[in-house]
Amino acid sequence: MARISKEKRKTGLIDVALKLFSKKGFYVTTIPDIAEEAGMSVGNFYNYFKSKDILAKELVLYISEYLGNQILLINEKDISTEEKIHEIVVMYFEMATKKPEMIEYFLRVYLSNREVFGEGCEGMVCVSPFVTEMMMFFNDGVAKGDLHDQDFFSAFGLFMGYLGGMAFLFGEKILPHPLEWYQESISQNIYNALKKRQ
Amino acid sequence: MHSKKDNKKKLLWLQGVTCNGNTHSFLNLPYLPLLLSKIELLYFPTMEALYTFEEISECKLSCDILVFEGAFDPELKRNDILIQTMLEHYSKNAEYVIAVGSCASFGGIFKASAPQRNSGLLFNESERTGPMLEVDQKIINLSGCPIHPEWLGYTLNMIINHQKILLDEMHRPRELYSNLAHHGCTRNEYFEWKVDAKGFGLKEGCLFYEQGCRGPMTHASCNKILWNEVSSKTRSGTPCFGCTEPDFPKQNFFNTKTNMSIPEDVPLGVPKRNYLTMAGIAKTFHIKRLEGKLIDYKTTP
Ligand code: SF4
Numbered sequence: 001m002a003r004i005s006k007e008k009r010k011t012g013l014i015d016v017a018l019k020l021f022s023k024k025g026f027y028v029t030t031i032p033d034i035a036e037e038a039g040m041s042v043g044n045f046y047n048y049f050k051s052k053d054i055l056a057k058e059l060v061l062y063i064s065e066y067l068g069n070q071i072l073l074i075n076e077k078d079i080s081t082e083e084k085i086h087e088i089v090v091m092y093f094e095m096a097t098k099k100p101e102m103i104e105y106f107l108r109v110y111l112s113n114r115e116v117f118g119e120g121c122e123g124m125v126c127v128s129p130f131v132t133e134m135m136m137f138f139n140d141g142v143a144k145g146d147l148h149d150q151d152f153f154s155a156f157g158l159f160m161g162y163l164g165g166m167a168f169l170f171g172e173k174i175l176p177h178p179l180e181w182y183q184e185s186i187s188q189n190i191y192n193a194l195k196k197r198q
Numbered sequence: 199m200h201s202k203k204d205n206k207k208k209l210l211w212l213q214g215v216t217c218n219g220n221t222h223s224f225l226n227l228p229y230l231p232l233l234l235s236k237i238e239l240l241y242f243p244t245m246e247a248l249y250t251f252e253e254i255s256e257c258k259l260s261c262d263i264l265v266f267e268g269a270f271d272p273e274l275k276r277n278d279i280l281i282q283t284m285l286e287h288y289s290k291n292a293e294y295v296i297a298v299g300s301c302a303s304f305g306g307i308f309k310a311s312a313p314q315r316n317s318g319l320l321f322n323e324s325e326r327t328g329p330m331l332e333v334d335q336k337i338i339n340l341s342g343c344p345i346h347p348e349w350l351g352y353t354l355n356m357i358i359n360h361q362k363i364l365l366d367e368m369h370r371p372r373e374l375y376s377n378l379a380h381h382g383c384t385r386n387e388y389f390e391w392k393v394d395a396k397g398f399g400l401k402e403g404c405l406f407y408e409q410g411c412r413g414p415m416t417h418a419s420c421n422k423i424l425w426n427e428v429s430s431k432t433r434s435g436t437p438c439f440g441c442t443e444p445d446f447p448k449q450n451f452f453n454t455k456t457n458m459s460i461p462e463d464v465p466l467g468v469p470k471r472n473y474l475t476m477a478g479i480a481k482t483f484h485i486k487r488l489e490g491k492l493i494d495y496k497t498t499p
Contacts, residue, residue: 123482142457
């Protein structure tokens with residue numbers, strides 16, 4: 001049997017952990033649960049992550065890097081700011097539909113259990129790949145004259161809060177339609193709210 | 199054989215459209231008498247010299263070092279002679295033409311007020327379209343508004359001592375302009391941890407984020423060679439205005455141009471994305487020592 005590289009095993013563990021956290025909840029899920037699901041011994045698990053808290057932080061970083069990379073690809077495209085907004089919305093909803101555990105982890109674990117992320121994940125430390133890319137997006141939008149110049153967090157909160165809220169409603173099975181159904185109107189709403197005032 | 203006196207370099211100081219700021223700055227050079235003893239002053243606007251301006255304007259003499267202060271205006275006359283004519287005549291035999299100040303170097307303040315007419319000697323802002331292209335090899339730009347007297351002192355001493363002056367692409371001496379105004383600023387630690395100054399004139403905080411400081415993108419040695427040997431803009435609590443750069447003067451000196459609170463310009467050579475990542479993380483840490491007044495900080499808690 002070919003040996004699986006350490007990096008691959010680590011990503012495998014991350015996937016398993018994310019799924020379990022989203023199914024059973026962060027506190028109820030134990031390290032033995034994760035190890036068992038991944039088909040390894042608890043001892044071996046500790047070779048990858050020294051504790052559940054460390055795993056928790058690495059998960060945020062992992063998701064944030066994933067999101068950051070996706071937005072970077074969009075940022076580098078030669079398209080209008082309005083089109084970029086649309087692409088970010090589509091990307092986010094796709095992620096919330098196909099990998100709901102990632103968004104859920106972000107919304108339910110990271111945002112609501114700040115005590116776990118106190119040390120080593122303060123402020124922007126663990127989410128910076130993602131926040132930086134959003135800064136680049138907003139900065140370019142204003143520099144191009146497409147977006148209204150305002151405080152970064154007011155714009156960021158509007159954009160991400162809206163998307164997060166929709167993903168949450170979707171996760172709770174409250175939305176009458178699949179997320180995809182809302183893409184157009186939500187992109188429009190965000191663009192209208194952020195665009196340069198005439 | 200020449201006597202020692204004959205070997206002295208002959209210096210001539212001409213003025214274009216100017217506020218006299220560089221002339222006055224030069225008068226503050228601490229070792230001015232010593233420097234003057236090593237050169238022959240043909241003409242200087244505010245000091246006694248060998249010739250009067252009337253004699254100079256006849257264009258019959260020649261000089262080794264031509265210093266030009268102020269923006270170039272093709273229609274400007276002094277003593278009824280076009281400055282352009284004088285420049286052409288004196289630059290012909292001169293070894294060096296020194297453009298002192300940002301107006302002579304790039305157009306500066308006076309170009310900003312008459313963009314169609316005024317320019318620097320070799321550059322029009324950063325474009326090489328000035329009137330003295332033919333003698334471009336001779337031109338040394340000492341940009342600054344006004345120049346630091348030591349910068350001219352350094353340049354003249356190098357010339358007197360027959361030393362080679364290495365220039366950058368904008369013809370500025372590298373020894374003086376490779377530094378950024380940011381280097382040697384006493385606020386660097388505040389810059390690093392993204393702690394803003396709460397107002398002007400304070401010792402604490404960095405002036406980059408809110409007060410318009412251009413130190414991290416301005417080539418100048420103001421914080422290494424201090425003004426009047428004691429101070430600089432940022433040391434006294436005023437932002438650097440970027441006066442040594444070809445794009446000076448920009449608007450709104452006391453404001454940092456931002457897009458959604460993200461600075462439009464970031465330190466020279468740093469990719470914006472990387473800068474934002476670093477800045478975001480640095481902001482996360484709160485360093486007690488940098489938050490209050492320096493004088494109140496207790497060394498032993
Ligand atoms: S005040 Fe200006 S020069 Fe000083 S550290 Fe801040 S940005 Fe740099």
